Amino acid sequence: MFRSLPFRNISGKPGRTAGLLLLSGFLCFFILFGSLVIYGLRSGMASLEARLGADIMVVPYEAATKKDLDGMILQGNPGYFYMDRSVVDKVSSMEGVKQISEQFFLASASSNCCSLAVQLIGFDPKTDFTIQPWVEHTYRGELGYMEILVGSDLNAFAGDVLTFYGSDCRVAARLEKTGTYLDTAVYASEETIKTLITEAKEKKLFNFGDVDPDQIVSCVLVDVADGYSQEDVLNDIKIHVRRTQAVQTRNLISGVSGQLVGVSDVIGGLIVVIWFLALAILALVFAMIARERKKEFAVLRVIGASRGKLAAILLQEALIPGILGSLAGGILAVGLAGTFCQLIESTLGLPFLLPGIPGLLILVLAVTAVSVLTGALASALSAFRISRIDTALILRGEN
């Protein structure tokens, strides 16, 4: 004897079931994929904000056009620029500056001397307040001379040896993903970067002329003290530290934030439209199914099915393909988002960070639930109508 009438009805009508599966799958796929894109962009931006970590960046005047910084920070284009080290002391002595830390940038070459063409970032472990809090998530040791940390997008792991300008550097750890340019960079101590700059100079692969690595920095990161306005400190730096440009990191990403809001709004709007469309189509489909099969439901009443039983049968017939279709759509959405996250990032030109496994599971379950509930909601009216059918009139062919 068969076990479940809804299952038999579903398997007995493969065309109708395939349509419901596709519709539920499409709904779940679109909502989840759209949500993942929005989530990825928002958390990418939050990650970028967190990783920039400083209130103000002071960089050489020549390299301070917003386009250069955007290219480095948002798209991860390797680059380097330098200014005199005296800037560090000047900035640190200014009123309202709580702490500062200098960084050194160097782009490795794509020739034989280097394993990878990446952005190399040097920091001073004694003063750094932006990179180390993040590094500590995966690496708590002290970064030694000629040791490096690699971003999560680079194909290198702890213990590997990478060569930059002919010098071997040992990978101490691979950092956790941020969804930003930092994932494609390599991090080293100030001393290591200075050695690499010297090596680059000797190999004539360094385009900044005859600079002394001990007398230069690439940027100074400033943390503004409580009670001081970032704008005031910024203006002071602009006035008193010559041949530099000070940039508020908040402003650096404000344009991108606006773009992000725009993209999120469009995707969010599309999700709402698709949801309403799917709800309407599903409701119509279930209404048609219920109408087409009202005599079958009348027969069930005759053999003793209660009104609640009829409603439950129709709801189950909606829920089963809804759950299966939504799960398939959800898996497809996660698979595609995971596979093409780099493409999404480069196409939109924005930081992109997918949630970790627990977050992803919660999102998948939540969206699947929304998709399944949409099917249930769409069938609810038909289920209610079916439960109120006038069996006698249907059997007489008058309804």
Place this chain on the structure above:
Amino acid sequence: MNLRAENITKQFIRKRKGSNVMTAVQDVSLTLPEQGLTLIYGHSGSGKSTLMNMLAGLLAPTSGQVFLDDTDLYKLDDQNLSKLRRDHFGMIPQGQTALHSLTVMENVLLPYALFGKKGREEAETAGAEAYARELLEMTGISDLRDVKPGEMSGGEIRRMAIARALIRKPEFLLADEPTADLDEDNTKIVLDLFQAQADHGKSVLIISHDPTSRAFADTTYLMRDGLLLPE
């Protein structure tokens, strides 16, 4: 058990004619015997099917009451009325009443299978599958047991509905035009089957405009313009 209607009337509002009221059944009292075959015949539109639906607990009368022993059917809630129908009535409605996603055998066993694990346990205890095969044999469609209704004729589907109505061995068998799609031979087979049920202690009510049935009936009524007239 005793199924009786006391002064039941059913009126319908004619939708197309404003508030005009159409009386389908008028002040009918009827007691179905615990055993025997009762026939109600009459022309189309005389109120036969409306009366049967009211007796089956499917259509509440405008006035009057229907009792199964001391239970007033229309004072029960839907859950209990449905259970009562399932436990005591076997009904053969008019027309084609098959579930098209199920085979003939599954359609016949539906009154058990519809109710999940409990229904399956009841079927097991009652030996329902063997009885279903027997019924298919008796109605002459045993070779169609694995066929779906879409491949069957109207008469075959009608015989399947009869087997389905009998599967739970109900005390009351209510059949609305059970021989409508059947040829002479099959009509006789079905009426013999109903008579055998009546002879084995069941109460069978046949609604029909087919005079052939009269020869099989223990009690006959004529329905005319909503009134039930004994013959």
